[in-house]
Amino acid sequence: MSAPVQHGLSEHSHGAGVPLQIRSDRPRSTSVADFPAITQQQDLWRYLNVDQLKGLDSEVLAEYSEQVSFSGPDGVSFEWILSSAAPVGSIGLPEDRVSAAGYTNAxxxxxxxxxxxxxxxxxxxxxxxxDSATASALHIFVEAGKFSSTTLVLEHSGLGVLAENVEISxxxxxxxNFVSLQNWESGSAHVSAQFAKLGRNAFLKHTVASFGGDLVRVTPIATFSGPGAEVELNGVYFAEAGQHLENRPFVDHAAPNCKSRVTYKGALQGDKAHTVxxxxxxIRAIAEGTDTYELNxxxxLTDGTRADSVPNLEIETGEIEGAGHASASGRFDDEHLFYLQARGITPDEARRLVVLGFLVEVIQxxxxxxxxxxxxxxxEEKLNRG
Structure with missing residues (x-):
């Protein structure tokens, strides 16, 4: 059962709401038929209405490849390959019906x-x-070679209804340094599964920034395949009236002596703005020496908003450096606002500064x-509309 909601606030769970055993053992398949039709009674989809998917759960989707452009420095190549060819599918396989639909139809x-x-x-x-509300599929595979050091920004804009799978090696x-930016137009729906696998002593900084679109749901999954690696999963989001912005980060410590930090921050304003x-x-039994912490x-900012926040942690070994999580949703700190106003700052400007300081920390x-x-x-543009 979900945690109780009062005045738009959802209390967080310490593993009781969404058992990680179910999460980690979730079946994986590229076949849409292997997943049941989506209903709100299913734990995986309980926070959204099926209609918000705009057909992304259908067995047949259109191709999205014609609406993709790319650029990069020398030493980076781009090529469209058959999705049936290697290395596609080597980093992650679909764990839900929409991801499977995206995989099969791309x-x-x-x-x-x-x-x-x-x-x-x-x-x-x-x-x-x-530029279309047709439900479509897209698959991207990023391969960062040994000893490389680069930055990649995946940006989404315009009008789109997209089931997307991204694999990152x-x-x-x-x-x-990988950034996934979602700034879709109104009427858009985007469900993205982003799988990452880190080798020995590898480092991944993965940031999800979601601002536009009726429905945006991003699931980053980071798996350690070699010792000594480190991942940062960061996220920032701003939901306005009627928007549903959902993030489901998962870190799988499957190798020893690895470190993970998960930091997501969001703001909500307007009637029925909803974030999840x-x-x-x-932390698997083999993952001794793990150091992990997650924060949401x-x-x-206004009445009529709702934020659901559920951190889950499963530990299979006691030989770790540290593990913890924290989650909180609330309104402005009146004391902080009073402090700023006492120094001659107007109430509106004080509010703007507090929100910017809160979110820009993640953007930076x-x-x-x-x-x-x-x-x-x-x-700032969104705050001015509030």
Whole structure:
């Protein structure tokens, strides 16, 4: 059962709401038929109405590849390959019906290969620009070679109804800064499963930034396949009236001496603005020396909003460095606002500064100056509408 909701706030669970045993043992298949028709009675989909999927749970979807553009420095290649060819499917397989529909109906996959030992400050960009409400499928595979160090931004905009699978391979000793930006137009629905696998001493910084679209649901899944690796799963989101923004990060500690940090922050304003964060961490018996922590914070700026937040942690070994989680949703800190107003700052400006400071902290973790500037401006625009 879900945690009780009072005045738009949902109390978080310490594993009782969504047992991680169910999460980690979830069946995987590329066949839509292997998953039941989606209903709100299913725990995986209980927070949204099936109609919000806009047909993404159908067995047949259109192809989305024609609406994708890309660019990057020398040493990065882009190629459309058959989805039946290697290495597609080697990092992750669908765990739900929409992901399976996306997998089955994307006959081609965009393969992005980052050369071994490529160290570049030039950004790799994949732009998904929608112009249709037709339910469609897209598959992307990113391969970061050994000892490489790069930044990749996957940006979504326009009008789109998209079932997306993204596979990210971070080879031994590689470093990848990956950002998934969702700034869709009204009328859009986007469900994205983003699978990552980290090799020995690899590092992945993965950021989800969701601002536009009627429904945006992103599930980042990071799995350690070699010792000494580190992952940061960061997220920032701003839900307005009628929007449903959902994040379901999962870290699978399947190798020893690895570190994970999960930090998601969001703000909500407007009637029926709804956010969902389900954070799962599994520490397997083999994963001795694990260091993990997950955090979710939500600011409810107006009445009529709802934030559901459920952290889950399963530990199969006692030989770890540390493991913990925290989750909270609430309104403005009146004391903080009073402090700012006492220094001559107007109430509206004080409110704006508090929200910006709260969210920009996560945006700045990307380290991408142009993106930080554009997303900060986007947040200010949204706050001005509040």
């Amino acid at each position: 006959s081609k996959t965009l393969l992005v290969k980052i050369a071994d030992e490529l160290v570049s400050a030039e950004q790799i960009t994949i732009s998904v620009k929608g 971070v080879a031994d000793e590689a470093k990848l 964060w389900i954070g799962d961490v599994l 914070r939500n600011l409810l 973790k990307t380290g991408i100056a142009e993106l930080i500037e554009s997303l900060t401006a986007l947040l």
